Amino acid sequence: MPAAAADVLAAEDPELAALVRAEDERQATELCLIPSENHVSPAVRAALGSRLTDKYSEGYPGKRYYEGNEVIDRIEALAIARARELFGAEHANVQPLSGAPANLAVYAAFLEPGDAVMGLGLPAGGHLTHGWGVSVTGRWFRSVPYGVRRDTGVVDLDEVRALAVRERPKLIWCGGTAIPRTIDFAGFAEIAREVDAVLAADVAHLAGLIAGGAHPTPVGHADVVTTTTHKTLRGPRGAMLLGRAEHASALDRAVFPGLQGGPHDHTTAAIAVALREAAQPDFSAYAHQIVANARALGDALAERGFELVSGGTDNHLLLVDLTARGVTGGQAAEALARAGLVTNRNAIPFDPRKPLDPSGIRLGTPAVTTRGLREADMATIAGWIDAGVVAARVADEGTLARLRAEVAELAGAYPLPGS
DSSP, rough: OOOOHHHHHHHHHHHHHHHHHHHHHHHHSSSOOTTTTOOOOHHHOOOOOOGGGOOOOEEEETESSSOOOHHHHHHHHHHHHHHHHHHOEEEOOOOOOOHHHHHHHHHHHOOOOOOOOEEEGGGGGGGGGTTOTTTTHHHEEEEEEOOOOOOTSSOHHHHHHHHHHHHHHEEEEEOOOOOOOOOOOOHHHHHHHTTTOOOEOOTTTEEEEEEEESOOOOBTTTEEEEEESSSTTOOOSEEEEOOOGHHHHHHHHIIIIIIIIOOOOHHHHHHHHHHHHSSHHHHHHHHHHHHHHHHHHHHHHHHTTOOEEESSSSSEEEEEOOOOGOOOHHHHHHHHHTTTTOOEEEEETTTOOOOTSOOOEEEHHHHHTTOOOOHHHHHHHHHHHHHHHHHHHHTHHOOOOOOOOHHHHHHHHSTTTTT
């Protein structure tokens, strides 16, 4: 937190200010390896902390239900223009409050309750809102999940096509939360056309890589693209819809008034800042470095005997199967956190264990790449992960304490943005 803002908060609410300082310290001294987290720029944080949070702006630019939105209209229009230009989209909506509401808007725009929807199953790396049973999308619509091959850990489009032809879904999702390999958007689009389905690409994890040219784009293939703005795109916690011009009205109506009231104008402004940052030449280098770091981390883990789902990665994340290491994903994630390496437990395809304590962990490199770490550092981190997993298996807290000190030393050499 900027010093001036921290002083104001400390004077008004010292208890909360102490907690904010504690989180600042935690992030500064640990290394975030969660693929869905990142560290934003001071400019993004400045927009989030602005007086824009005071305004109510139900509606869209030029069509508001509240007065006093002349400046807000310009801010939202700027964010829309930047999103369209960055991703080459015909239409953009920057009002979704987060990823799940953005995905729900797709249902509201194109489907009726009971329609069939296909999406990658949650245990195979999909998202809850792609039709999984514990989500309303699996309760209100007929879910037809597809999976990955047991022998490769990747989606087989021939199997997806056969399932789509048999079930005739109205909506097909591609993308997810734990997919280490490049998504074939063109292949999914061909299947969707064959069965007359809407194709939605959820690129929440990939948006920054796409913007930086480090992953193929779904724009031009998918009817609608959904994304959060806070992962590889390195913006605030918000979301966007990108779509064809012919779907603009349906998507906008689905967001407001279909699912939401007033947008969060301070977040919209911060999204605009992040989009401008992502359009700069150095962001492309950043996106490619994320992938280089992830591959280096995967190679170093594989050399130490770790089993990687699909054998490695093409993007920012790795899914590690710990079955052969004698620890669960929960045990490993908790031990690594005590060592200062923040990961998350994650199911692996065909996982026999329960979701709260699955067989794997998920690793990602966006946040450490933002801090400036490179391939050589990934080898060091892999060694720490190896030692931490061994320590988790034998309950060796001494080793975890030693690792935490070493992690903090490396973290100190790579300060958080704006520190």
